[in-house]
Amino acid sequence: MSLRRNEAFLISRKTTVLIPKLDLDYLERGGGGTLAVGGTPSVEPSPDSLDLVKVVLLGAPAVGKTSIIQQFVWSDFSEDYLPTDKKHTFYPSVIINEHLYEVKITDVPVIPYFPINSYYEWAHYRFYGLRNATAYILVFDLSNVETFQYIRTLRDQMVESRDMRNVPVLVVGNKQDLLCSAAPTAASGLQQLAMAESACGDSREKRRNIVNLVRKHWKCGYVECSAKYNWRVIAVFKELMEMIDALECSGGVRSAEPPPDASATTHENRCVVA
Numbered sequence: 001m002s003l004r005r006n007e008a009f010l011i012s013r014k015t016t017v018l019i020p021k022l023d024l025d026y027l028e029r030g031g032g033g034t035l036a037v038g039g040t041p042s043v044e045p046s047p048d049s050l051d052l053v054k055v056v057l058l059g060a061p062a063v064g065k066t067s068i069i070q071q072f073v074w075s076d077f078s079e080d081y082l083p084t085d086k087k088h089t090f091y092p093s094v095i096i097n098e099h100l101y102e103v104k105i106t107d108v109p110v111i112p113y114f115p116i117n118s119y120y121e122w123a124h125y126r127f128y129g130l131r132n133a134t135a136y137i138l139v140f141d142l143s144n145v146e147t148f149q150y151i152r153t154l155r156d157q158m159v160e161s162r163d164m165r166n167v168p169v170l171v172v173g174n175k176q177d178l179l180c181s182a183a184p185t186a187a188s189g190l191q192q193l194a195m196a197e198s199a200c201g202d203s204r205e206k207r208r209n210i211v212n213l214v215r216k217h218w219k220c221g222y223v224e225c226s227a228k229y230n231w232r233v234i235a236v237f238k239e240l241m242e243m244i245d246a247l248e249c250s251g252g253v254r255s256a257e258p259p260p261d262a263s264a265t266t267h268e269n270r271c272v273v274a
């Protein structure tokens with residue numbers, strides 16, 4: 001199914017259905033922004049004062065953060081690597097469990113650390129909205145599990161410096177299509193095959209440990225996807241929205257403690273029964 005920008009995504013428990021002509025983000029953009037197809041998107045900024053679910057994607061360089069967003073919002077993927085050099089925001093509307101959400105997805109350049117207070121946020125990451133996000137998607141590259149270390153460190157810094165009790169965090173392993181794809185065929189030699197299998201075994205073991213850590217110890221969601229082939233990209237956002245919706249409907253997000261820093265704004269999100 002082709003999902004396009006300016007349309008709302010209905011993510012129900014069983015299926016994903018496109019609702020045509022429900023263009024909520026058109027108004028928010030003040031009449032529509034321009035698109036740069038295939039490259040870094042050019043999207044008009046939208047006022048932060050609106051009641052939005054604010055989602056920030058973070059992760060090491062080149063793990064596929066921008067690709068995941070572009071695949072979800074525009075059904076587009078580019079093989080070219082253009083490192084994100086400034087903040088970009090995307091405004092899809094999502095319906096989950098019959099609740100309508102206006103979502104602000106923020107894609108930022110790689111950050112060397114999570115700002116421990118509002119001063120650091122103001123000084124180094126002004127307007128990124130890192131400390132008052134409703135939820136985070138932490139992305140790593142499944143074909144390069146070392147990239148998980150980056151999000152492990154980042155998450156430690158978040159937990160130490162922000163009340164994360166009602167802040168959903170979803171860990172995403174991207175580039176699933178590259179998993180063990182370098183394995184040679186039997187024709188290329190038994191020794192080579194054995195080495196490839198052992199490398200795959202190692203990486204499988206590391207992945208198992210990661211899933212275990214994320215699900216059991218961090219108590220976070222975990223999804224594997226491929227932005228390139230659009231495998232489970234919708235599942236990424238469905239899982240996250242389920243977490244947000246569960247909190248919303250239990251009053252969790254609304255009753256979340258405000259961030260400890262004075263300048264961070266509290267915000268209410270609205271559930272609209274569609």
Ligand SMILES: Nc1nc2c(ncn2[C@@H]2O[C@H](COP(=O)(O)OP(=O)(O)OP(=O)(O)O)[C@@H](O)[C@H]2O)c(=O)[nH]1
Pocket residue numbers: 059060061062063064065066067068078079080081082083084085109110174175176177178225226227228229
């Ligand atoms: N094979 C494969 N390549 C991918 C996938 N997702 C992204 N890529 C490629 O990986 C490279 C980096 O993708 P980006 O989306 O720019 O990564 P990023 O995390 O936004 O990178 P920064 O902006 O530098 O932090 C690009 O060449 C993409 O084409 C995937 O699922 N599979």
Ligand SMILES: [Mg+2]
Pocket residue numbers: 065066067082083084107
């Ligand atoms: Mg990027």
